[in-house]
Amino acid sequence: MSDAKASEAEVDPCCSGAPVAAIDEDDATQLASVFAALADPVRLRLYDLVCAAGEICSCDLQEPLGRSQPTISHHTKILADAGLITGEKRGRWVWWSAVPGRLAGATDALQAVRAR
Amino acid sequence: MSDAKASEAEVDPCCSGAPVAAIDEDDATQLASVFAALADPVRLRLYDLVCAAGEICSCDLQEPLGRSQPTISHHTKILADAGLITGEKRGRWVWWSAVPGRLAGATDALQAVRAR
DNA sequence: GTCATAGATCGAAGGTTGTCAATGTCTGAT
């Protein structure tokens, strides 16, 4: 099945031998969960709102996002589980803020392979 | 519902007035599709293999990823539709390569908001 | 032409996700 190189070219186009997987399955699953958290338009706008505001209350997310309160709660939980935002409870309200470097760290883990 | 600021503090903690959404719904949907393409462990490793190899044949993806041929074809299509990889058909084989700057462009669109 | 192979497409099974109504829990005010 993998005689493409042998029949098209004598030498491997990039390195040598079989391609080496830089990311193992566990790392891939971990990384994918971060991207999955941003794979929804509502969550992207939510994350954007949090970044733009620096700190924002859950109750102020409901109106601009146009979703019900349980749905907002659901999305903040997913973003928090992915480590992209963090919430602090003050009195009756929860204030959300972005975790610095978390998104950059995820993309770096992928892009780092190009530097080799 | 949004009297949190008024009751907890007199001044808005970051800017002033209602928070401004930096990303509109259409942009968010477009951006989310790029992240959705990377939100699967198999596709992440596939993208990683393509980046690491520079150029790689579909038939050489099947074995390291441990998925059937239709599944590999499905995933390459999703990554290609998202603009992350591009394929060139040569003879019987399709050679895939990463689209430079595509992933960085997506993350920049999100992170740019922090620079404001 | 005939045959073998690379890859795309189709259809189906099973799991996951986004959404909201209803309800529960906790906090601060009266």
Next chain:
DNA sequence: ATCAGACATTGACAACCTTCGATCTATGAC
């Protein structure tokens, strides 16, 4: 103690996603 409000949780449903077997198309070898 009682009440109202901010979030979390549960349950349900529709939509979507991942996967594979079967099949189709296209290309190169004989």
